[in-house]
Amino acid sequence: MKTNVIAVKNSGTGMEAALNEAERFAQYQYFNRQETLRVRLLAEEMMSFVTSIVGDFYAIFWVEGEGKEARLCLEADAKVDFDRREQLLELSTSGKNAAHRTFMGKLVGIFEYCMMSYDTSVKYGGDYADFMFDDVPNYGYERMWSLKAMRESLDGSEAGSGENAEKRDDLEKSIVASLADEVLVGVRSHKVQLIIKKTF
Secondary structure, eight states, X not given: OBOOOEEEETTSTTXXXXXXHHHHHHHHTTOOHHHHHHHHHHHHHHHHHHHTSSSSOEEEEEEEOSTTEEEEEEEEESOOXXXXXXXXXXXXXXXXXXXXXXXXXHHHXXXXXXXXXXXXXXXXXXXXXXXXXXXXXXXXEEEEEEHXXXXXXXXXXXXXXXXXXXXXXXXXXXXXXXXXXEEEEEEEXXXXXXXXXXXX
16 A cells, blocks of 8 residues: 655655654554554654755655555655855854754764765765765665664674664664665655655
């Protein structure tokens, strides 16, 4: 099943309709009450993600899946002017996006950089390039970031290293990282997608 596609903006437009579609999907798939609440919670986190993106942001949202799997999808055009983004951030006291300190905030950073041209994102991506892969045939993405790859890398690294310890802490505190089986950010044909996967 695939729900209706809902247009959402970081101003809040379309968000209530998006949450309703997420619940409708869960009900149509005969998810129980707890499963439905978790799908709703993941959708709420995705809408919070949308409001955190700098500038005028427009995307489309839908939920799809079969059986007990839910895939929450967000898609936007890959068109962000890096200089404009930096000008907006300079308006804040710190000159940085404070939301990027959390796991979901860092995911916003990954998504924003993926919305830029390839050359620009490589030049300015910095820490957001971690766990980014080029030319991923199984997924059809030109570039892709994966939560599962991040988890596997952290599991195989030294537990005590400062940066890795911070990343683990971010994952433990994140609702999305705790609930989701996989989170993907991918670039395909000038579109950027965020997909949150959960199988119950």
